[in-house]
Amino acid sequence: MIEIRVRKILEARGGDFTLDVDLELQEGEFITLYGPSGSGKTSLLRSLAGLLTPDKGRISKGGKVWFDSKERVHMPPQKRNVGYVFQENALFPNMTVRGNLQFAQKKGAPPGLIEELIVDMDLHDLQDRYPDTLSGGQKQRASLARALAQQPDILLLDEPLAALDGVMRLKLQEYILSSHRKFKLTTLMVSHDLAEIIKLSDTTILLDKGRISKMGTPQQVFMGNKLSGKFQFTGTLLELEVQSVITVASVLIGNQIVKVAAHPTEVEGLSPGDKVVVASKAFNPVIYKIEEK
Numbered sequence: 001m002i003e004i005r006v007r008k009i010l011e012a013r014g015g016d017f018t019l020d021v022d023l024e025l026q027e028g029e030f031i032t033l034y035g036p037s038g039s040g041k042t043s044l045l046r047s048l049a050g051l052l053t054p055d056k057g058r059i060s061k062g063g064k065v066w067f068d069s070k071e072r073v074h075m076p077p078q079k080r081n082v083g084y085v086f087q088e089n090a091l092f093p094n095m096t097v098r099g100n101l102q103f104a105q106k107k108g109a110p111p112g113l114i115e116e117l118i119v120d121m122d123l124h125d126l127q128d129r130y131p132d133t134l135s136g137g138q139k140q141r142a143s144l145a146r147a148l149a150q151q152p153d154i155l156l157l158d159e160p161l162a163a164l165d166g167v168m169r170l171k172l173q174e175y176i177l178s179s180h181r182k183f184k185l186t187t188l189m190v191s192h193d194l195a196e197i198i199k200l201s202d203t204t205i206l207l208d209k210g211r212i213s214k215m216g217t218p219q220q221v222f223m224g225n226k227l228s229g230k231f232q233f234t235g236t237l238l239e240l241e242v243q244s245v246i247t248v249a250s251v252l253i254g255n256q257i258v259k260v261a262a263h264p265t266e267v268e269g270l271s272p273g274d275k276v277v278v279a280s281k282a283f284n285p286v287i288y289k290i291e292e293k
């Protein structure tokens with residue numbers, strides 16, 4: 001279990017406020033942090049990583065104390081075994097991709113770890129390139145691989161996909177989720193993308209002005225348990241078309257457009273661009289032969 005109890009006065013333009021969080025996280029979970037800009041999400045991650053010192057509180061993992069203001073314990077960041085990926089990549093510009101991974105690796109790391117990460121993150125053709133020759137998505141893939149090269153127990157992701165386009169974002173989400181599972185990580189990720197949060201998280205935390213306003217499964221937090229569908233997909237609403245008694249909603253799910261017939265009351269308040277969940281309790285499957293050319 002990871003216990004996080006922190007108090008820290010944050011200086012904001014609209015007036016100071018306190019990051020005031022009491023949390024217990026289960027190891028192995030994928031946790032997302034969501035909330036308005038300036039609500040303290042990054043400060044919470046930085047406190048956990050040891051990069052920001054709380055005014056008061058206690059942070060421990062598996063019974064081992066990382067921070068305790070009363071006992072004057074402050075374990076340095078490098079001892080906490082935490083990997084960090086930021087919105088803007090922080091690769092060393094004077095090292096190749098492979099060089100960046102090798103630099104991050106700890107002494108005594110298993111031989112072959114770098115090769116494994118290069119394969120996992122599809123970096124084979126990019127391993128000898130320098131960061132400034134890479135696209136945004138490639139840089140973030142390399143940043144993720146570099147964070148994993150440290151063999152962290154906890155992976156902190158601070159909006160790592162914010163600068164990427166939709167398709168690249170979906171791809172990177174898969175890399176993140178498969179690494180989380182493969183390396184049995186506890187992952188905390190800041191995201192402003194509802195579909196991403198619903199797809200990735202076991203637990204989501206809504207932070208508002210430094211305090212937790214809601215916490216639970218994404219379903220509990222965002223949908224108030226309204227849905228109990230067997231099949232659920234998240235997507236973006238493209239358009240609503242009124243057709244006599246029904247409204248047809250076109251929803252972009254992954255790279256497919258799905259049309260959903262809805263009663264006008266079900267789509268009230270929705271507008272194009274909204275993140276939505278399409279759920280169904282049952283479906284009638286149809287089978288087709290795939291024509292191989």
Ligand SMILES: Nc1ncnc2c1ncn2[C@@H]1O[C@H](COP(=O)(O)OP(=O)(O)OP(=O)(O)O)[C@@H](O)[C@H]1O
Binds near residue numbers: 009011036
């Ligand atoms: N070391 C610090 N001491 C005091 N205040 C700080 C410190 N670091 C950040 N702050 C302030 O805390 C507030 C919250 O910042 P933080 O980056 O944690 O928010 P956030 O929720 O991650 O925002 P965003 O979504 O825009 O990234 C900001 O007003 C910031 O200026």
